[in-house]
Amino acid sequence: MQNHAVTPSLALSLIKKHFLPILPVEYHAPFIKVKQASWERLSWRYPDLVSNSFKAGDLGKLLEDIGVSIDWICRYTTLPPREPTVFGNLETNIFLQHCGFINVEIAHLRYLDAGKFDVFKACKYCWRQPVARRSICVVHTASDKHSTITLNSRESEVRDSPFTDYKEGKRQKEAYDKTLNKILTKETIAFHESGFNDPLLLPSAHIWPWLLERRPLVSKLLIDQNLTTADDVIIDSLLIALHSPTTLTENLLKPYLLANQHIKRHPQLIWPMLLRAEAWLTIRSKRRGNWGGNRKLVIPADTDSQMSINNKFDERFEGMEERPINNF
Numbered sequence: 001m002q003n004h005a006v007t008p009s010l011a012l013s014l015i016k017k018h019f020l021p022i023l024p025v026e027y028h029a030p031f032i033k034v035k036q037a038s039w040e041r042l043s044w045r046y047p048d049l050v051s052n053s054f055k056a057g058d059l060g061k062l063l064e065d066i067g068v069s070i071d072w073i074c075r076y077t078t079l080p081p082r083e084p085t086v087f088g089n090l091e092t093n094i095f096l097q098h099c100g101f102i103n104v105e106i107a108h109l110r111y112l113d114a115g116k117f118d119v120f121k122a123c124k125y126c127w128r129q130p131v132a133r134r135s136i137c138v139v140h141t142a143s144d145k146h147s148t149i150t151l152n153s154r155e156s157e158v159r160d161s162p163f164t165d166y167k168e169g170k171r172q173k174e175a176y177d178k179t180l181n182k183i184l185t186k187e188t189i190a191f192h193e194s195g196f197n198d199p200l201l202l203p204s205a206h207i208w209p210w211l212l213e214r215r216p217l218v219s220k221l222l223i224d225q226n227l228t229t230a231d232d233v234i235i236d237s238l239l240i241a242l243h244s245p246t247t248l249t250e251n252l253l254k255p256y257l258l259a260n261q262h263i264k265r266h267p268q269l270i271w272p273m274l275l276r277a278e279a280w281l282t283i284r285s286k287r288r289g290n291w292g293g294n295r296k297l298v299i300p301a302d303t304d305s306q307m308s309i310n311n312k313f314d315e316r317f318e319g320m321e322e323r324p325i326n327n328f
């Protein structure tokens with residue numbers, strides 16, 4: 001490729017020439033239907049092929065390898081390499097795919113307000129709705145829109161500036177993404193290996209046992225805050241614990257209210273939020289043990305609420321090689 005400008009259409013034609021002959025025909029459509037190639041569109045083939053690889057049986061490895069190769073073509077056909085495309089909402093796409101596999105109609109519920117509001121949109125550092133036209137939420141912005149939200153009344157906070165949350169979010173971003181992917185990967189594999197029978201999605205009844213098993217740290221928030229866990233109120237409790245700040249202006253609160261109302265009507269929509277919150281709380285919980293003299297938060301020792309952070313898949317997948325759902 002030296003001395004040649006690699007355009008997206010050249011990359012696409014090479015992908016078609018070299019990869020399509022070895023790729024099963026049912027995966028050709030996204031490459032053939034492209035009217036105008038762009039790096040972003042090509043980049044999406046990577047997570048697309050990797051998530052398809054989970055249900056492709058013996059062909060899984062091939063799909064994964066082609067996906068990774070396409071990612072490399074998108075990134076390394078220029079010097080310096082292109083910034084990797086950030087698939088901030090990959091977990092949403094995988095969630096929607098899972099719903100598709102078991103014929104749960106959910107995709108049409110995603111957008112409100114004539115397509116302007118995405119109920120699955122989230123801050124890149126946590127699970128909260130981001131500030132309008134931003135990729136971060138009120139907690140993680142260091143601007144005048146910053147607001148401190150405590151998850152637990154026992155967290156007495158010693159914060160020297162609005163930058164504390166921002167810096168903390170930034171510092172733990174990589175660990176957060178990895179943890180999220182780890183949970184997602186394990187549950188996705190279990191789901192496919194069970195022939196789609198594994199109860200991956202939020203059940204309509206007996207939600208609390210499901211939550212305790214799969215999202216133990218989120219469950220612990222409900223226990224700590226004495227929130228009710230009966231089926232008819234548990235969604236309200238979860239939204240109170242995770243997504244109901246009390247100190248915001250009307251404008252900043254709007255996305256929270258909109259998302260919460262919609263989730264209450266369609267509880268299944270809370271799934272990505274629970275996954276993100278569990279990943280965030282897992283990182284937070286691991287960091288507690290590592291805090292040294294430079295700590296910013298002071299959490300009183302609480303020996304009777306120590307709960308294992310392992311979910312039921314941790315043991316089963318111990319030592320298993322991680323699949324690259326979102327390792328950018």
Ligand SMILES: [Zn+2]
Nearest residue numbers: 123126137140
């Ligand atoms: Zn955030």
